[in-house]
Amino acid sequence: MKLSQYFLPLIKENPSEAQIVSHRFMLRAGMVRHLSAGIYNWLPLGLRVLRNIERIVREEMDASGAQEVLMPTLQPTELWKESGRYDALGKEMLKFPDRAERELLYSPTCEEVITDIVRQNIKSYRDLPRNLYQIQWKFRDEIRPRFGVMRGREFLMKDSYSFDLDYEGAKKHYNLMYDTYLRIFARMGLTAVPVRADSGAIGGDLSHEFHVVADTGESALYYDAAFDDIRDGKRKMTTEEMRGLYAAADEQHKPDSCPISKEQLREARGIEVGHIFYLGTKYSEALVATAIGKGGEAVTLEMGCYGVGVSRLVGAIIEASHDENGIIWPEAVAPFKVGIVNLRAGDAKCDAMCESLYATLQTQGISVLYDDTDARAGEKFARMDLIGLPWQVIIGPKGAEKEMVELKHRKTGEKQEISAAAAIDKLLQSC
Ligand code: P5A
Numbered sequence: 499m500k501l502s503q504y505f506l507p508l509i510k511e512n513p514s515e516a517q518i519v520s521h522r523f524m525l526r527a528g529m530v531r532h533l534s535a536g537i538y539n540w541l542p543l544g545l546r547v548l549r550n551i552e553r554i555v556r557e558e559m560d561a562s563g564a565q566e567v568l569m570p571t572l573q574p575t576e577l578w579k580e581s582g583r584y585d586a587l588g589k590e591m592l593k594f595p596d597r598a599e600r601e602l603l604y605s606p607t608c609e610e611v612i613t614d615i616v617r618q619n620i621k622s623y624r625d626l627p628r629n630l631y632q633i634q635w636k637f638r639d640e641i642r643p644r645f646g647v648m649r650g651r652e653f654l655m656k657d658s659y660s661f662d663l664d665y666e667g668a669k670k671h672y673n674l675m676y677d678t679y680l681r682i683f684a685r686m687g688l689t690a691v692p693v694r695a696d697s698g699a700i701g702g703d704l705s706h707e708f709h710v711v712a713d714t715g716e717s718a719l720y721y722d723a724a725f726d727d728i729r730d731g732k733r734k735m736t737t738e739e740m741r742g743l744y745a746a747a748d749e750q751h752k753p754d755s756c757p758i759s760k761e762q763l764r765e766a767r768g769i770e771v772g773h774i775f776y777l778g779t780k781y782s783e784a785l786v787a788t789a790i791g792k793g794g795e796a797v798t799l800e801m802g803c804y805g806v807g808v809s810r811l812v813g814a815i816i817e818a819s820h821d822e823n824g825i826i827w828p829e830a831v832a833p834f835k836v837g838i839v840n841l842r843a844g845d846a847k848c849d850a851m852c853e854s855l856y857a858t859l860q861t862q863g864i865s866v867l868y869d870d871t872d873a874r875a876g877e878k879f880a881r882m883d884l885i886g887l888p889w890q891v892i893i894g895p896k897g898a899e900k901e902m903v904e905l906k907h908r909k910t911g912e913k914q915e916i917s918a919a920a921a922i923d924k925l926l927q928s929c
Contacts, residue, residue: 499834500856501869505542507531510882518599518714520804520816521535521646521826528887530811544812546833551811552633554830555656562678564583564658569611575601577610581784586699590638591789593759599790606639607700608782609803610673612659616799617729617787620661623797626789627667631658633808643713648769648813656806661782661799665793672704672776674802677737679708682806684766687828688818690727690771691721693745697775702801704776707747709768709805713818719768722758763904769814770807777801825886826909834867835929837887839879841894845870848898851918855903858922864929883908890920891927 507528515532516522529544540548556566575593578584584596592604605611612630620626633656636703642649660671682692690708697705709719711729716824722743727733735743744758756763781787782799792795807814819826829835838860840852845913849870867887875894882890892904897915905921906913914926 520813523573536820550831558682564631573603575603613781615784622790627662629660647809654809658804660802691725692701693747694750695747701780702775707770708772710814711766715767715769718748720751726792770805774804827886834865836866836889838868839892
């Protein structure tokens with residue numbers, strides 16, 4: 499993509515409405531625009547990141563054996579009367595009548611709808627177990643939407659729901675999702691701390707929240723210092739080992755009975771990017787979702803549900819990875835892998851070298867944003883740093899004479915003067 503053609507409305511000053519760094523940078527970098535309280539437009543750069551996050555979630559969910567479905571954003575409220583949750587979420591539920599005065603609800607979550615699908619279409623133990631997921635917009639009329647996409651009213655969630663014949667099956671699904679979530683977040687460059695948590699209005703008696711440690715997080719966390727070592731690359735652990743580490747949300751942490759020493763315990767703020775629940779038969783009993791078991795008897799299905807905050811992750815990743823100049827995208831979610839900066843657009847040598855590099859990288863499947871505008875060098879550097887692409891290739895008239903470029907790594911700030919050919923090799927290896 500050429501920057502001269504790209505819809506990338508940048509903002510120079512810090513927007514006054516943004517209290518935290520991710521919100522500030524998302525507005526300044528032209529990723530999103532505010533439409534109404536807790537409701538955002540996604541512009542091209544932001545949407546590319548959102549889609550990358552979706553792709554990672556989808557790949558890992560598919561690899562776990564889950565199958566993708568798509569449920570509507572609108573639901574009839576009758577199902578919520580059946581489940582007994584019609585009043586449970588209070589004013590967070592956005593309800594409204596259609597022209598026939600039937601009440602609809604903009605989906606805040608889908609336990610009822612998925613249980614309805616399963617009760618109508620799964621009849622026997624032969625059709626089980628199943629784990630069905632979707633990536634779909636939700637609406638919760640939060641009293642205090644804030645921090646941009648982090649606590650929105652409309653937000654994108656991956657939600658999945660597992661159905662099993664017995665507790666052992668449900669527990670297996672729960673553990674599988676736990677491991678899958680650690681993998682999903684690791685692929686995004688995040689170490690998420692899984693903490694024991696309350697189940698709230700979703701229900702069930704076992705749940706874990708997955709948190710990204712950040713000062714701007716809305717929750718208090720208590721956890722084993724080993725998680726910090728894993729994040730900092732000082733230590734490697736399997737998910738099995740991680741599951742054995744102590745970690746609890748505020749309401750679950752009891753200082754008197756905490757199993758690890760004060761020295762080993764860390765207290766920090768966290769952003770909740772995922773939440774998994776063992777539900778038991780709460781919904782299957784109310785909505786009568788049963789299947790015929792091996793002995794011919796009707797079995798009420800055991801359920802679990804598992805959420806990832808897809809749009810929240812965009813903000814959470816920025817909170818975890820930035821400096822004073824802007825965003826530092828982990829490679830896997832970066833909107834483009836490489837930015838080419840032409841320091842003298844209009845100069846025949848510079849233009850030719852940039853165009854050739856741009857074409858070569860794209861042919862190799864590497865996404866590139868090419869700054870072909872005639873802005874000043876300082877402005878070009880500042881905006882490349884702000885939008886945070888992992889690699890910058892800077893081409894100016896002096897270097898172009900010798901077929902040399904400057905390759906800058908956004909994360910480390912490391913710069914090297916190398917030949918265009920060597921830069922291509924390096925980018926092919928690392929992207
Ligand atoms: C799990 C899947 C559920 O809704 N039902 C279906 C369960 N869980 S949850 O914890 O309430 O939400 C799952 C994840 O969605 C994100 N999230 C939000 N993101 C942005 N703005 C919001 N207002 C918001 N509310 C929830 C969180 O990441 C949460 O873990």
